[in-house]
Amino acid sequence: MSKVLSLNNLGKSYKQYPSKFSRLIEWTLPFLGLRHSKKWVIRNISFDVTQGETIGIVGVNGAGKSTLLKMITGTTKPTEGEVSRAGTIAALLELGMGFHPDFTGRQNVYMSGQLLGLDTDTITNLMPEILAFADIGEYVDMPTRVYSSGMQVRLAFSVATAVRPDILIVDEALSVGDVAFQAKCFRRINDFKEKGTTILFVTHALDDIVKHCHRAILLDKGSIAMAGEPRAVVNEFRDRMFGKSKKRVDSLSERLNKPDDNELSCDDIFHTKPLYQTIEHRWGTRAAEITDYIIKSDDQNYPVTIFAGRELDIKFRCVFHNDIESPIFGLLLKTPDGVNLYGASSRELMHENLGLVKAGAVVDFTFKLKMNFNTGPVLLSVGLTHTDEAGSDEPLDRRYDSILLNVDNEKKFIGLVDAETQCYIEVNE
Amino acid sequence: MFSLLSAILHYKGFIIGAVKRDFQARYRTSMLGAVWLVMQPLAMITVYTLIFSEVMKSKLPGINGEYSYSIYICSGLLLWGLFLEICGKGTSLFIDSANLIKKVNFPRITLPVILVLTALINFVIIFILFAAFLIIIDSLSPLQLLMMVPVVFTTLTLAAGLAMVLAVLNVFFRDVGQLITIVLQFWFWFTPIVYPVQIIPNWARGFIEMNPMAVTVDSMHKIFVNNQMPDWTSLLYVLILGLVLLILGLYLFRRHSGDMVDEL
Numbered sequence: 001m002s003k004v005l006s007l008n009n010l011g012k013s014y015k016q017y018p019s020k021f022s023r024l025i026e027w028t029l030p031f032l033g034l035r036h037s038k039k040w041v042i043r044n045i046s047f048d049v050t051q052g053e054t055i056g057i058v059g060v061n062g063a064g065k066s067t068l069l070k071m072i073t074g075t076t077k078p079t080e081g082e083v084s085r086a087g088t089i090a091a092l093l094e095l096g097m098g099f100h101p102d103f104t105g106r107q108n109v110y111m112s113g114q115l116l117g118l119d120t121d122t123i124t125n126l127m128p129e130i131l132a133f134a135d136i137g138e139y140v141d142m143p144t145r146v147y148s149s150g151m152q153v154r155l156a157f158s159v160a161t162a163v164r165p166d167i168l169i170v171d172e173a174l175s176v177g178d179v180a181f182q183a184k185c186f187r188r189i190n191d192f193k194e195k196g197t198t199i200l201f202v203t204h205a206l207d208d209i210v211k212h213c214h215r216a217i218l219l220d221k222g223s224i225a226m227a228g229e230p231r232a233v234v235n236e237f238r239d240r241m242f243g244k245s246k247k248r249v250d251s252l253s254e255r256l257n258k259p260d261d262n263e264l265s266c267d268d269i270f271h272t273k274p275l276y277q278t279i280e281h282r283w284g285t286r287a288a289e290i291t292d293y294i295i296k297s298d299d300q301n302y303p304v305t306i307f308a309g310r311e312l313d314i315k316f317r318c319v320f321h322n323d324i325e326s327p328i329f330g331l332l333l334k335t336p337d338g339v340n341l342y343g344a345s346s347r348e349l350m351h352e353n354l355g356l357v358k359a360g361a362v363v364d365f366t367f368k369l370k371m372n373f374n375t376g377p378v379l380l381s382v383g384l385t386h387t388d389e390a391g392s393d394e395p396l397d398r399r400y401d402s403i404l405l406n407v408d409n410e411k412k413f414i415g416l417v418d419a420e421t422q423c424y425i426e427v428n429e
Numbered sequence: 430m431f432s433l434l435s436a437i438l439h440y441k442g443f444i445i446g447a448v449k450r451d452f453q454a455r456y457r458t459s460m461l462g463a464v465w466l467v468m469q470p471l472a473m474i475t476v477y478t479l480i481f482s483e484v485m486k487s488k489l490p491g492i493n494g495e496y497s498y499s500i501y502i503c504s505g506l507l508l509w510g511l512f513l514e515i516c517g518k519g520t521s522l523f524i525d526s527a528n529l530i531k532k533v534n535f536p537r538i539t540l541p542v543i544l545v546l547t548a549l550i551n552f553v554i555i556f557i558l559f560a561a562f563l564i565i566i567d568s569l570s571p572l573q574l575l576m577m578v579p580v581v582f583t584t585l586t587l588a589a590g591l592a593m594v595l596a597v598l599n600v601f602f603r604d605v606g607q608l609i610t611i612v613l614q615f616w617f618w619f620t621p622i623v624y625p626v627q628i629i630p631n632w633a634r635g636f637i638e639m640n641p642m643a644v645t646v647d648s649m650h651k652i653f654v655n656n657q658m659p660d661w662t663s664l665l666y667v668l669i670l671g672l673v674l675l676i677l678g679l680y681l682f683r684r685h686s687g688d689m690v691d692e693l
Binding site for chain 1: 439440441442443445446447450453454528529530531532533534535601602686687688690691
């Protein structure tokens, strides 16, 4: 298999000047030396891609994925190192950005095609096929400013993929179209793949990476943190994301070795624990505080992956600063897009009242539950509340979306919740 | 240099298409369409002719023709229009196309080529009207048209060279764009276009002669008003200046085109 793309020690830095005038001085009086400092956004990137490979690129926002792709397509020049390409590249990044709003779809097809370096006759020949694929009907001869964003993407995708490229870069721009069109796009991408097109695939849908890619690359802070078998890379990415930083992962393994790890702290160290999410929204009177937690499953503390159906122990420590009458502890599990999966509180679960809790008291709440959900991330919100004299709930300490769990369900089904369906078949006759 | 040329050849479809679209875009939403292309210079010529020739009674020394002042103004103004369009739009060339440059990988050198071609076609359209007027008053000879070619070419080179330098500088120093609009205003009035050079006091003539656009505009006047040969030597100096600017512009472009994307 031949190499179609080769990145050699690629790096990109932006020049930062201390003031508006220092660039002028640097340009006009070069003998005074350089005045800018370099801000590296990506560095030391080397990998080769062979023909027909499908490669997934993952990384958090700001890890340098876009910069890397722009250097691969050539819109941005690398500061150091080089990209060598054998063959044509089509990028499905920012689809339809080059469209002129006053021109008709047809004219824009010509312009996009010409920008790709196609000559007018070729585009004229490809036109019927492009229009058939985009399937936007009579809108073809209307100005693109009246198009919906979905229609723009359809037309742009059709042009960009009208000629099979040697390398195709796919990112989440595609998610704009409707599901039927997306399916059509993926059919075309798969068709290209079979004919030998190399595909670079950038997405946050990690399962897709595992499903479609031969190889995956994890970018972290502008360099390759890991490259190799997709499942391993995706798992490493999850570890990093949920563990938040390498340091914390280290301290986790240190703590795992200590027998007293189950000890919870009365100091507020909630945010230092593994699986904690900085996106948390915390509010409440803080008359009592949730200071620490531990999550256990299968004798493993703070498991990165929670297997569906296994019992999960979550224990929270609450420190009371004031006297509180009948505090209630609640938890809520949600999908990242905000669908409630499950929620309950100690009031419903225990059927009995905790009574008055004195100032200075330390109370631990433990929940045992089974995560019978489908594979995917789950956000955990917790909260401590009490009912005041007027009968309304007063939040003491609510920590919304503070912990991210990652469920792995070996069963295959559609939807969020495992209905534990059993299927019987009787063939009569 | 060779790579720039081959890029231009390979993207000729895009260049031709873009020039066409530029004309379409300008006039497709208006009802009168291409009429507006002619209206603006026509209005300008009318205003200047009225004010200078009728109201202020300016006369061209030594020339007595009914239309001589109009011809004087038209020939100069047409050439200045070409220069202004390239320099004015050229300065913000890369900034105006920032969206395209950041999103699509295509040879950026096509952008100035498109600009120069568009301006040249604009010039030719307006010039055809001017030529029609000259034919009506029976003062156009094929030799005049032939002599005009090097003058236009020199102006084109000068404008393109200047625009190229300014376009690159303007990406990094946005003050250039602001400054150049002011400079072009002064430059217009420091060039004998609406007034004859003779009204300038002697001590200031030296400065006018250092103005390259005064040389090209004067060549137009010599050709169409006086029916004489232009001063080829002065014109050659302007051409050399234009070529130097063009080379400097291309050098700056090649050297900074990588950083340019980061600044847009």
